[in-house]
Amino acid sequence: MDKCLSVPQGQFQLQRLPFLRNDTLQAWDAADEYLLNHLAEQAILKPDSRLLIVNDSFGALACGLSAYQPTVLSDSWLSHQATRINFQVNQLDLNELNLLDSLTLPATQFDCLLIKVPKTLALLEYQLHQLKPFLHADTQIIAAGMVKNLSANVWKLLEKIWGPTRSSLAVKKARLIFVRPDFSQVLPKNPYPSYFDYPEMGWRIANHANVFSRESLDIGTRFLLQHLPEQAGADIIDLGCGNGIVGMALAKRFPAAKISFVDESYMALASARLNVAQLSPEGVAADFIAANGLSDFAKQSSDCIVCNPPFHQQHSVGDHIAWQMFKQSFQVLRSGGELRVIGNRHLNYHLSLKKIFGNCHQLASNAKFVIFSCRKP
Ligand SMILES: C[S@@+](CC[C@H](N)C(=O)[O-])C[C@H]1O[C@@H](n2cnc3c(N)ncnc32)[C@H](O)[C@@H]1O
Structure with missing residues (x-):
């Protein structure tokens, strides 16, 4: 099983947690690759872009984008720990990484927000509510996921809470969803907890x-x-x-x-x-x-x-x-x-x-x- 992710940002050795000998699963998916390729091809990030990455599985996105000193928000201790380990394995500077748990609010607005669509739709809904105040009119937002995990409800939630969407073509069964923030909508109440x-x-x-x-x-x-x-x-x-x-x-x-x-x-x-x-x-x-x-x-x-x-x-x-x-x-x-x-x-x-x-x-x-x-x- 390949442990080396090759993308325009570099080559990264990545492991999952919990660590398993003979693990047959990769620490990234085709949606991570698609997103990293797209960001490079379109030169979306500028050196001073304030970048937020949400629900990165094991740090593939954070490693690929470490040059932008990303804030990385997740509900999973295992994801955070895997990201730290993968930074160290790839000799990336842990000081460039700002890890936030899912209930902590960021300290700043963001110019680019990348979100992997989580398994639980309720978590997505919570995060869309939680993060809306940290968007501005020009924030570039890209949601990414494997087509099989992107139900119609994902689009509905994105449109209801953040704004209009546009989809990419599917590549290796992965898709990107581009969202334009809309602040004219009246936000429904965050229903969680x-x-x-x-x-x-x-x-x-x-x-x-x-x-x-x-x-x-x-x-x-x-x-x-x-x-x-x-x-x-x-x-x-x-x-x-x-x-x-x-x-x-x-x-x-x-x-x-x-x-x-x-x-x-x-x-x-x-x-x-x-x-x-x-x-x-x-x-x-x-x-x-x-x-x-x-x-x-x-x-x-x-x-x-x-x-x-x-x-x-x-x-x-x-x-x-x-x-x-x-x-x-x-x-x-x-x-x-x-x-x-x-x-x-x-x-x-x-x-x-x-x-x-x-x-x-x-x-x-x-x-x-x-x-x-x-x-x-
Ligand atoms: C089937 S649920 C049980 C929850 C609760 N005990 C109940 O019975 O309602 C399993 C729980 O294990 C947690 N979990 C998954 N992987 C874990 C890990 N590596 N270490 C600690 N907890 C983990 C999940 O987040 C989830 O809350």
């Missing part, structure tokens, strides 16, 4: 735009909530916490424990923070960690880990992140500690769990999901 009720506990759950199962409680999560551990020890982790509802239920059940909420999405962590605040006016012992799973945890530092693993990363599907989370959990659990996992039946998580832990018990199942418990020997 949105909320749903969880009446069983009397909670109102806040969800920022990019959060898993943002509109209602996921049926798998509901099943997991019915089968949480009865005993857990002092240090508990909600791994891949999303809006934090699983960790909140654990905090309620084990008030003396400390709960660590871990996710790679900044919006997930911000939602979990908002939600945990409603548990008790005095606050609960909790921390909120943006990371690649448990990579920042010390070995043997936790008594119980509960996880509803992700089954896709951006536009690609796979169980590699789940597998990584299981291996990390084995390292981070103390002897006797428990990993509790929910998965779709067809994913066969018990095979990998048994391989890693040497044991794996099925605690519950229904037509769609299975819940497993593994103990660190």
